[in-house]
Amino acid sequence: MKNFQSVLMWVFLSATLFSACSKDENEAPELSQSKELIDLSLNINVLGLENNPTSRQQENELPDCVETTPYYIEIVIKQGDRDVVGSADLPFRIDLAPGQMFTKYVPEMAMPAGLYFLDHCAVYDEAGTLMCLAPKAGSPLGAMSDAPMPMSINLRAGSKPFPDVPVLCFDNREVNEYGYVFFDIEPTVIRNFCFFANYCDENGRHFPARYSVDISIEGNTIYSDIISNNGEYETDKYFADPVCVDLPDLSEYDDDEEYIDYTITLLEWEGVYELDEEMVITGSLSRDDIEDHFDGDDNIEYEHIFFNCDEEGDGEIPDELPDVNEAEFSNPTNITNPYYGPPAGYIYEYQGYELEDGELPDEASEVIYIERRAETRVVMGINSIIQRDYVMEDGVILEDTDDWLAQDDDGNLWYMGELSKNYDEDGNFIGTEGSWEAGVDGALPGYWLPADPFVGQVYYQEWYEGEAEDYAEVIAINETVETDLGIFENVLVTKDINPFEEDVYELKYYAPGTGFIKEEKYENGELVEVVFLTGIIVID
Structure with a gap:
């Protein structure tokens, strides 16, 4: 078995499983303004049967000690939330007096009077091997200590404090028992890794799952029973x-060697779904697996877990749906796809006409505005731009939508979801029908616009089974279109289809360098609506 060396010192010190009540319940006073400094020395007390009556009842549970000589300690002392000596990132080293268990004098340990907290204490031999560790309050081994971390130290003027610091031998048992996340202290690269899960009921409906996560390495638990945060939108979606x-x-x-084992357990979600039997999915991860999911701090692809979702059944994802997991998103808000518009700093104005007896009326029935917001939104871990488009009739907004878009490294523009707010003719809010978000309730993103369209290309724009399954086909890439704004060449034309609207489709026209310039809606083969780009407004 490998000698597992785990985590950066800063993670070891800061990422604890247990909080310390003593620290929360005592507010440290401000630093004394007195010039007098008090020399603090620490006396290390290794807890054992001969000097700790409390531990005598737990003889078989005490960690085994290694046969070596203590040489130095590493500590963190805090006052309130302020680091005074050492820090979680860089604990402070103090050598022990030769042949003794108390620390040498160092100027960093001369401090003004006040209430302090020893937040961490670890004992090492001369070679740097961890020998002893002060357990955290609330941990199993913390119960053996009269003063678990954080330990209060009250420095008073005129005193020479020499407090005992109880420590336990460190024997590479599960570090959770000491109150920490990982069980060794060695510099190591840390990667953030995320799990997301869906559950499908007997009818094939997708739900975001409520689940717990347990993770271990070579049988040593490093995370236990972490439960997902779940909730409900105002729109009765979860x-x-x-x-x-x-x-x-x-x-x-x-x-490629798998060494991290995970267990994902599906949990009941009251009011959303019930479970007839326990469902557990296990797996293992290698360094390659971790790296494949990591693309910078702001872009971590999730490990997607599916409970009871039959990919071969009626809910099979179509082949034409692009796979977002295969895309790279280095700079997803930098939109360079030539068919997209408007760019930042502009508003596009459109006018829509409902044909009467096949003729275009003199006046538009609606006005549409599209603009790119300054804000962004993270969807499925991908930072996405927000495109706002709102529809007005007779000066009243009937629909106000935020579309979430992100471009991958190949230039494909992805449709990550939308929030659509609907209003009646008097401007009263009705609801958010049509809203969806990739990664929620089984919804998946598709292409808003492909990078290199070709005639005959078919691609899904979204996949929210039974709710939104729109797809498009490229029918031309070199059309010439004339509008009141001019003549546009090499225009991309797509045929957009909503499978839930029988005998209805839309032709959309995209001009390179401008974006969406025209739309035609057909019902039963007859043109019924037309939308034109009629103005480009520069935002001051």
């Missing part, structure tokens, strides 16, 4: 946040 954890990228394992 959501779940991904469960994200820090995983060590351990160089002693081969790149």
Whole structure:
């Protein structure tokens, strides 16, 4: 078995499983303005049967000690939330007096009077091997200590404090028992990794799952029973946040060697779905697996888990739906697809006409405005631009929609979802019918616009089974279109189809360098509506 070396010191010190009540319940006073400094020395007390009556009842549970000589300690001392000596990122080293268990004098340990907290204490031999560790309050081993971390130290003027610091031998048992996440202290690269899960009921309906995550390495638990955060939108639709954890990228394992084991357990969600039996999915991850999901701090692709979702049944995802997991998103808000518009700083104005007896009326029935917001939104871990388009009739907004779009490294523009707010003719809010979000309730993104369209190309724009399954076919890439704004050449034309609207389709026209310029809607083969780009407004 490998000698598992796990996590960066800063993770070890800061990412604890247990909080310390003593620290929360005591508000540290401000630093004394007195010039007098008090020299603090620490006396290390290794808890054992001979000097700790509380531990005598737990003889078999005490960690085993290694046969070596203590040489130095590493500590963090805080006052309130302020680091005074050392920090989680860089603990402070103090050598022990020769042949003794108390620390040498160092100027960094001379401090003004006040209430302090020893937040961390670890004992090492001369070679740097961890020998002893002060357990955290609330941890199983913390119950053996009279002063678990954080330990209060009250420095008073005129005193020479020499407090005992109880520590336990460190024997590579599960570090959870000491109150920490990982069980060794070695510098290691840490990668953030996220899980997301869906559950499908007996009717094939997708739900965001409520689930727990357990993770271990070579049988040692590093995360236990982390439960997803779930909730409900105002629109009676449900959501779940991904469960994200820090995983060590351990160089002693081969790149493709699986060493991290995970267990995902489906949990009941009251009022949403019930379970007749326990569902558990297990798996393992290698360094390559971790790296494949990591594309910078702001872009981590989720490990997507499906419970009871039959990919071979009626809910089979169509081949024409592009796979977002195969796309790279290095700079997803930098939209360079030539068929997209408007660019930032512009508003496009459109006018829509309902044909009467096949003729275009003199006046438009609606006015549409499209603009790109300054804000962005993260969808499925991908930072996406927000495109706002709103429809007005007789000066009243009937529909106000935010579309979420992101471009991959190949230039494909992805449709990540939308929030659509609907109003009646008097401007009263009706609801958000038509809204959806990729990664929520089984919905998946598709192409808003492909990077290199070709005639005959078919692609799905969205996949929210039974709700939104629109797809498009490229029918031309070199059309010439004339509007009141001019003549546009090499225009892309797509035929957009909503499978839930029988005998209805739309032709959409996109001009390179401008974007969407025209739309024609057909019902039963007859042209019924036309929308034209009629103005480009520069925003001051």
